[in-house]
């Protein structure tokens with residue numbers, strides 16, 4: 001029979017664990033939810049008025065539940081001990097060393113969490129993997145638990161991947177498209193699935209709660225992110241064709257999105273996708289395929305990443321080219337450092353790559369972002385990225401500004417990297433008159449009103465759209481010859 005859950009422990013107080021548990025606590029006032037983390041700093045932030053993550057709607061929920069049935073603590077052992085159900089929400093970054101380096105997920109945090117659970121538990125528990133993990137990770141967790149548990153203690157391991165997107169986490173958690181729960185196909189497994197379903201069913205319709213076997217659940221998470229990333233790489237590949245032909249990628253996206261088999265969402269061409277999940281999960285899928293001896297499948301998915309890198313490279317090449325083939329010592333203003341709007345997260349942000357390429361060209365970078373912590377922008381080298389350079393004194397090349405107007409003063413170009421709403425309503429006439437002439441704007445997000453900017457006097461280039469005709473008066477084909485080759489960096 002399905003156990004009624006009264007105490008939940010969540011290991012890992014990050015982007016996934018924090019918001020997920022806040023919503024569970026909100027919807028289940030009779031369940032005590034303890035979120036624990038190794039990092040005292042993180043837990044202190046969760047217990048303060050300044051939460052460690054910026055997510056619309058999160059503050060109100062935490063305020064309502066914290067101290068009532070939602071607790072944040074570093075006392076991991078006590079929380080595990082009391083729990084009937086333990087969520088594992090630790091990070092699974094791409095491995096930076098050894099076997100599978102730069103591709104395989106690093107499971108050391110998951111393993112150490114599993115070992116802790118086995119050591120501490122004196123009663124039966126349902127252990128739920130929420131972190132995105134490779135297929136068969138639940139099996140490994142089960143093996144670790146079963147080889148280390150105290151006599152008489154039984155575990156069930158479930159896979160319950162989280163599909164929330166940053167910036168909309170609370171809405172995604174309150175109104176999910178589906179909740180996926182994978183478990184063992186045994187009576188005990190089914191009971192465990194039922195226990196967890198009974199939590200979600202307090203606010204999610206039963207038909208949206210999908211039960212599968214564990215492997216399907218684990219693979220579905222990787223597959224969903226890979227399909228989403230692939231859509232962006234697909235539309236970005238079209239954006240390159242649009243720029244070369246005069247088609248407009250927004251029109252193309254709208255036209256194909258009307259086909260109900262394709263659908264309108266997630267077709268916004270951009271400077272490239274970022275975030276902690278897409279690249280990591282696609283690489284993970286590539287690695288998995290290689291390990292399963294499926295090289296064609298691996299090559300297919302790897303192309304999604306290649307296209308994303310190409311898009312960022314192409315964008316910077318266009319900037320350098322438009323600025324008369326040199327950006328050396330020129331002030332270039334980056335608008336937006338977060339990997340998308342409404343988040344302060346910069347993990348794998350395309351801005352980082354753009355800045356690095358521009359720094360390779362000896363540009364002077366000034367950055368404005370409405371949310372990102374300046375410290376985080378300066379520490380580009382701590383971001384994991386395959387183009388990381390050593391020996392560059394980043395602070396010599398980058399200045400951070402609190403005002404977009406100050407950031408743009410005396411700049412040669414503005415580069416839109418994040419689609420923050422506030423960039424749409426800035427006073428561009430004022431900005432224009434403070435810039436070096438000719439003043440350029442490179443819109444990496446299809447965000448601004450290009451015609452308006454051209455009327456002010458800006459030279460505008462946008463992803464997926466050829467605007468040369470409008471600002472030179474000449475037809476596209478006669479504007480210039482083949483693009484000059486960029487110097488090697």
Ligand code: UDX
Nearest residue numbers: 162163164165166266267268270273274275277339340
């Ligand atoms: C993603 C998935 O959406 C989510 O379901 C999963 O749980 C975690 O990974 P997230 O990374 O938070 O969420 O943000 P998402 O909105 O998916 O955007 C990822 C990147 O793609 C961003 O850099 C965004 O700007 C970019 N993007 C998205 C585009 O370039 N074009 C689009 O049409 C959509």
Ligand code: UDX
Nearest residue numbers: 223227252253254255256257258259260261262263264
């Ligand atoms: C296609 C387009 O659907 C249509 O819009 C366009 O105008 C012409 O090309 P068609 O080739 O007639 O139409 O058939 P479609 O139903 O798209 O199927 C094409 C192939 O894909 C078939 O072999 C079909 O069996 C296969 N298919 C389709 C799958 O293998 N899986 C699917 O989920 C869908």
Ligand code: ADP
Nearest residue numbers: 012013014015016017037038039090091109113
């Ligand atoms: P995600 O985006 O997947 O939520 P984060 O990096 O935001 O990832 O959060 C993961 C959290 O898990 C971090 O705060 C980290 O300190 C914590 N963590 C990692 N390993 C453990 C562990 N063994 N016990 C407790 N917390 C852990």
